[in-house]
Amino acid sequence: MKALVKAKPEEGLWMQEVDRPEIGPDDVLIRVHKTAICGTDIHIWKYDDWARKNVPVPLVVGHEYGGVIEEVGRDVTRVKVGQRVSGEGHVVGEKSRAVRAGRFHLDPETKGIGVNIPGAFAEYVRLPAFNAVPLPDDVPMEIAAILDPLGNAVHTATAFDLVGEDVLVTGAGPIGIMSAAVARHCGARHIVITDINPDRLSLCQTVVPSARTVNTASEDLRDVMAELKMTEGFDVGLEMSGAEPAFHQMVDHMVMGGKIAMLGLPAKPFTLDMGTLIMRAITLKAIYGREMFETWHKMLAMLQSGLNLEKLITHRLPASEFKAGFDAMKSGKSGKVVLDWTDV
Numbered sequence: 388m389k390a391l392v393k394a395k396p397e398e399g400l401w402m403q404e405v406d407r408p409e410i411g412p413d414d415v416l417i418r419v420h421k422t423a424i425c426g427t428d429i430h431i432w433k434y435d436d437w438a439r440k441n442v443p444v445p446l447v448v449g450h451e452y453g454g455v456i457e458e459v460g461r462d463v464t465r466v467k468v469g470q471r472v473s474g475e476g477h478v479v480g481e482k483s484r485a486v487r488a489g490r491f492h493l494d495p496e497t498k499g500i501g502v503n504i505p506g507a508f509a510e511y512v513r514l515p516a517f518n519a520v521p522l523p524d525d526v527p528m529e530i531a532a533i534l535d536p537l538g539n540a541v542h543t544a545t546a547f548d549l550v551g552e553d554v555l556v557t558g559a560g561p562i563g564i565m566s567a568a569v570a571r572h573c574g575a576r577h578i579v580i581t582d583i584n585p586d587r588l589s590l591c592q593t594v595v596p597s598a599r600t601v602n603t604a605s606e607d608l609r610d611v612m613a614e615l616k617m618t619e620g621f622d623v624g625l626e627m628s629g630a631e632p633a634f635h636q637m638v639d640h641m642v643m644g645g646k647i648a649m650l651g652l653p654a655k656p657f658t659l660d661m662g663t664l665i666m667r668a669i670t671l672k673a674i675y676g677r678e679m680f681e682t683w684h685k686m687l688a689m690l691q692s693g694l695n696l697e698k699l700i701t702h703r704l705p706a707s708e709f710k711a712g713f714d715a716m717k718s719g720k721s722g723k724v725v726l727d728w729t730d731v
């Protein structure tokens with residue numbers, strides 16, 4: 388089968404012919420239809436320090452996908468051949484306390500599809516049947532391909548109650564935009580999203596027209612708050628950028644007792660002003676992955692009840708044109724880039 392492989396310990400990815408994965412008694416084999424490129428895949432493409440430490444070479448990469456079950460292992464009963472699915476990319480063990488308590492996303496032994504074990508940028512991917520998530524008929528395959536990052540957005544946005552709250556999102560990358568869309572769907576009042584990249588802000592305006600986008604390089608958040616007649620500050624913050632200045636700015640514009648969910652991964656350690664956090668009684672919550680499988684349930688339910696992310700997909704390409712897809716992602720101007728694997 389064709390697959391996109393980290394074949395050499397250097398920059399790039401290579402389309403190669405590799406063996407179709409063999410499945411075990413508890414696995415499914417999925418015929419991949421659509422995949423999406425993640426920021427993680429860009430790290431792997433560039434082969435930066437993180438990728439060097441974490442990604443074995445050679446490896447089939449990719450973890451955002453939708454497809455159809457082609458084959459099921461001997462002991463699989465929950466899903467069947469021909470079923471449309473996406474899948475949780477964290478493959479967990481069965482030993483840790485977290486797993487035994489049903490908190491699968493907190494398993495320290497987790498292995499990542501397309502990061503530590505063979506991934507989904509291929510015609511076929513092997514997955515434990517446990518991880519397969521059946522798709523409702525009305526969720527299209529290209530949306531299935533972005534459920535993994537949407538899960539991060541939903542997990543972050545549902546960390547705190549948003550009904551009637553004023554929400555500040557820092558970082559208008561695809562997951563930031565998704566989280567703004569989810570906040571709107573969940574009944575937030577004002578949603579303000581900041582970035583310094585005008586292309587991302589204008590994409591956000593297209594996907595979530597009622598969000599107030601703010602380019603913090605040229606506009607002051609205080610002015611925006613005044614315009615929205617917000618007197619005290621934001622009730623909930625969703626930190627999606629991993630950028631230190633964005634985090635400080637968020638803390639400075641929260642209400643007393645405000646709550647912040649943090650997903651954006653900083654590239655290096657940064658300073659917390661503990662005095663300010665304490666004196667303002669701020670709650671910080673770190674978000675990792677998706678809850679298996681409560682987040683999946685919630686996001687599929689939201690997609691079925693009007694959450695619309697079609698416009699977030701800015702590029703639809705055949706998998707053979709993956710280089711153009713990666714270039715679009717690296718430009719910082721794209722939304723989600725979806726590759727089609729049905730005709731490679």
Ligand code: ZN
Nearest residue numbers: 425451535536
């Ligand atoms: Zn991803």
